[in-house]
Amino acid sequence: MSITVNKKAFHDYFVEEKYEAGISLEGWEVKAIRAGRMNIKESYVIIKGGELFLIGMHISPLATASTHVSHDPTRTRKLLLHAKEISKLIGKVERAGYALVPLDLHFVRGRIKLEIGLAKGKKQHDKRADELDKDSKREAQRAMKERQR
Template structure:
């Protein structure tokens, strides 16, 4: 079940592969994400020292959050994947001109997971073409619908 989706990623990029990653979160972040107070619109994934990090993901703290900590809504969060997956992603990102974008946050067996996509940027004419394709699919469904 998806909690938060990054619809802008599908508009701006061609998604070639999808990978599921765990995230290192603090307690208040888990509570806020479960309440749906996360945003992936401006987020991206970077590689530092052979590890993946999520940057720019905004998690708004709940009002009932603990008073003895200072929540940082846009802190850098480490992503957890198997070492061979990380190596393969690093190779593709460095060699082939791909980038890593977060696609959605969801539950899996009670844990919060992040789906990241290996993506290639779209040009403006590609965006227009995919918009026309979506519009045609909608029109086709409308025409096929019984009256």
């Protein structure tokens, strides 16, 4: 079950491979995510010391959250992947000029997972071409719908 999708990532990047990673979260963050109080639109993934970290994901604390814990809505969160997957990603990001982009936040058997994509940036003309394709498909769907009536 998807919690949130980063539509901007699909607009700005060609996503070539997808990986599912766990996230190291605190208790108040899990509660806030379950309540839908997060944003992954401006977030990105970096590699630091052979580990992956999610930067820029904003989680707003609930009003009922504990007052004795200091809440940092945009703290850096560690991503949990197998060592082989991490080494493969490091190789592709450093050599081939790829970027790691968060795509989707979802539940898997009660746990919160982040789908990250190995992606290459789109140029402006690629974005325009994609927009034209979407428009033409939308027009074709409208025409088909009108014919069926």
